[in-house]
Amino acid sequence: MRISTAWLKDYLKLDIPADELAEKIERTAVEVDGVIRPDEGQKKVVVGHILTCDPHPDSDHLHVCSVDVGEDEPLQIVCGAPNVAAGQNVIVALPNSWIGNHTKIKKSKMRGVKSAGMICALDELGFDEKLVPKEVADGIFILPDDATPGDPVFGYLGMDDEIIDMSVTPNRGDMLSMNGTAHELAAIYDQTPTMPTVDLHEDESDDANDQLEVRVDADEHDVPMYKMRLIKNVTIKPSPLWLQIRIWNAGMRPINNVVDATNYVLMQYGQPLHAFDYDKLTNGHVNVRLAKAGEHLTTLDGEDRELLPTDLLICSDDTPICLAGTMGGLDTEVTAATTDIALEGAVFDAVKIRKTAHNHDLHSEASMRYERGIDHGMTETALNAAAAMIAELSGGTVANGVCVGRDEDVQPVTVQITLSKINHVLGTELSLDTVADIFKRLDFPTTLTGETYTVTVPSRRWDIHIPADLIEEVARLYGYDNLPATLPTGQPTIGKLNETQQIIRDSRKLMESAGLTQAISYSLTTEAKAKAFALHPSDVTKLDFPMSSERTTLRLSLVSGLLDDLAYNNARKEHNVALYEEGRVFYSQPEQVRPKEIEHIAGAITGSMVKKSWGVAEQPVDFYQIKGIVAGYLKSLALEAPVSYVATTAHPEMHPGRTANIFVGDQLVGFVGEIHPNTAKAYKVRETYVFELDLTALIALPKARQQYQPISKFPSITRDVAMLIDDTVTNADVVALINKKGGAHLQSVELFDVYNGSHVPSGKKSLAYTLTYRDQNATLVDDDVTAAFDKVLSALTEELGAEIR
């Protein structure tokens, strides 16, 4: 809503700079986008009187004009506008003037003829094309005959106005009008506003209800009020300049005297009005109803629209003529030939109008106001004001009476609130008088009983109906700056992370310590990527109506997004990348409306984690490095059950020979490995190693009980074994067997060498382990250890076919 400060002066004595006013509005009422000064940056633009206007000798459309600009000598100016003529008062940009859009005008020659300046159209003074009246859109603007040559032009065009551009929140629809804004400012500055009065003369010999029959078929909820007036014998013409100025400074285009009058009253009262060409109504019959499937209407913008059953319609003899509260129909538009006007003033349901505006993508000044609500108490007043104004501007007469399709008994709302409640909520110690004064400034009639205010809220503030609404009024007018700043008191509470949150936070730190940087990727991706790397099979969760094909489906894994991140980095020549992400994946649940949200933690590493430096070569990441990261992380979680890694070919996106499922006890909690070369190609990444862990599961798993183990005072004895063994036998097989046969004193088994190079026969590998024996309570005897060790050796030979070396 654009508020002209010049117009505001009709209401209030405001000797306040516009910027200060804007700041006050912003601090007390609604957000302000800025102050518009139409003449800003423009200089030396004056009224000119065209003395002579002759065709240019070398052009078929240019004219050479002699223009009186209030100086001793007239200026010679070449003009290309089709409507230029001698005798006109026009806008002249003098030589070395500045006009709209930071343009400087200099003396020039046009086709050999000197031109000392420019005769301007409105858009050349920075007018938005949408605000320029259509009749002057293609030519220069003609100023009134009484304009004085040489005077700055800005005052004649309302360009010296300062316009406050407010961004009105949905609750403050009352401020989408001059009246509402004036009431607000009156409260802020403690003034009594001068509100507009209506001076309506009805032609008692001409009864509107004889000629216009209005019927509302829609229910009271959808159409609480519907009234019309009839104005006869109008002459359609452009509005006087003062009105055009108010219209364009309000951000609308002047059309003609009738439409401009309805828009003027719309801006004044916030009440949308619509003027129909009465002669186009069939039999003078008007009815209001919901649209039926399949009906069509061609609106004012020339669009043929298929109507929806939620659209409220104005009809004439049941033929649609207007989309209620949104846009009129082309057939009943007021044209130059119109003589009689049927003028509508109505209230429509906000939700219905919102739907219509949304469905037809038709957002108008009218629909915007109906959506936020309007003052039901002012509808008839506004209708009368517009009728009177049309009659005055067009020479018409207002027929006697209002044609009422539906009327509503509008009552003010009464709200009670106590002073202590106000102070309790605001944390203030306001006095009875302070609060009473605020209600008085708001012009809300109030009675005080004890400390209870009974506040009568006028219909113009339909946003107020509960005590909390009154508290807001008090707070904002008292001033938020004046509120004290304290912290909540009361019973103390403990603020700490719960176990899940603590483990998640610790997990992030552990990953970072291991050299992985945290990524936050998109949860929404393509269906294919959402399904990729899923730990368990699941249906996906898809958006009903996605914005783009790239973001349709909620992810089932984090690795998929991390690979996208790696690809982004690779494309920018960053080839050493180690990222992890902690976040949700979404498992669809057959019987539930919502998916199950599970915390995962995942990593992806490509290139080298070690920075190449002097004396340090890059070390391309491999399976065992990422496995080491995962193993170190899982160790820190202190899970009770043992962690095991089992080779798997179950993940089609992963390398079939370099991927392990990770189990805690017998519960699958994740996987680790190299991505399949085909996956790498599809995601446009290089050789990459990844892991994905179900963090929710890890958090839920039992943790090892922490208990001190006495440190043995007795020395340990170690034995090394090296063996040649079939390639198919895994380290896990060997370790399991050693542990099984190791005897009571075997403490640990450490792998210290793996070799499968040229010195071992094909199909074989060499493994070497250190076995450590220790007795907690006594010094071990060498012979006992040897006996236990021999048992291990023979088991390895017999059960795994190892050749001990």
Next chain:
Amino acid sequence: MSLQDRLTELRDQGLADIKSADVLKKVNQVKVDLLGKKGPITEVLRGMRDLAPEERPKVGAYANEVRDRLQNAIDQRREELEQAAVNKQLAAEKLDVTLPGREIPQGQPHVITQIITELEDLFMGMGYQIVDGDEVEEDYYNFERLNLPKDHPARDMQDTFYITKDVLLRTQTSADQPRSLENHDFSKGPLKVLSPGRVYRRDTDDATHSHQFHQIEGLVVDKHITMADLKGTLTLVANTLFGDQFDVRLRPSYFPFTEPSVEADVTCFNCNGKGCAICKQTGWIEVLGAGMVHPHVLEMSGIDPEVYGGFAFGLGPDRFAMLKYGVDDIRNFYLNDVRFLSQFYKKG
């Protein structure tokens, strides 16, 4: 030559030999030669048998003095030579300490996580619990329970990703409010929660819009919570994130789930309130929305608004990070370019 003279001669000769010994081996040799069992001093002492008894203690004392003197000289020389050897070795071992060390790779938290963590810690210090709501929420909780019935014009402010008619990706972490309210046992004290998390809006991604971003919602409900408490809390948030020297101002605004509703501006950290391009010459930067919990929201959660009241606030870590670090494109937060991520190394 008297024995004393002999000893003096031996002493002087010995000291000269010690002084001239330039390697440890020579020092040791001097020691063996002079002080050994077959050395000249031992020999002198052996000659004391021939002295008069009254002479013996004198000569003996002198002999001991000479021996000690020589022993000290030897020790000192030895130490000198050892130290010289160490010094020589140290000199040879000198490194260029400006050469880079072998770094252990270190990752770092995402800048958004840094901001969330900082605020979590601040609020936990004031007794708030952290609540992690679901990202897929019911329309009922995301909107209706927050006083935003279907077809409410304020829904236009948040274009929504729906999964079904009734299920959506939460557009605001305020969606956690109703669940927190209905789950809280007020007999155990006030409700004080902070809900950080991802939210989603049906937006086309560009420099200032992202279909995914983050919010932190705070909610306090008790028997006596005031708007002044809200103002004090928001001031603390601004001071924590931007610094103590900044002011907070409140402006009226509108959120269906709070009444009164305010927006909070912080003094522009770039120009300190003088006016610049970042604050559009206003000296203030809008950083969060807040208000007193709407009585309807409390009622819908079965809480008596006559007895209880509270405040709620919501802020965007993405926006904070953009403001604080001058990030000019919100997409940077989700593309995970390592050259971007590695620029922020605060605590996580």
